[in-house]
Amino acid sequence: MKEFHCGSLVPGCDWHTRAEEEAEVMRRAVEHMREAHGEDIIRESMVDAIRSRIEKVRDAA
Ligand SMILES: [Zn+2]
Incomplete structure (x- = not known):
């Protein structure tokens, strides 16, 4: 699973998303x-900024 927290890029935004594929998170x-x-x-540069902030997360069922 890959996860992206918008707040890591846009301070104050608590939107986040999680998907199996990095491409889907993007x-x-x-x-x-x-x-x-x-x-x-x-x-x-925005795409790079997002990609560099995508984190690998453990599958938690
Ligand atoms: Zn946001």
Whole structure:
């Protein structure tokens, strides 16, 4: 499982997402950036910033 906490990038935001694949976490994170933070254009630097903050998490059933 991979997890991304938006608050690690946007202080004060407590949105987070978790998915099996990093690509899916990225997809959701980009969508969230657009919808919640008005980032119409997701730059490469933003993608890198998100990717570097995605954490591997243990599966907890
Ligand atoms: Zn956010």
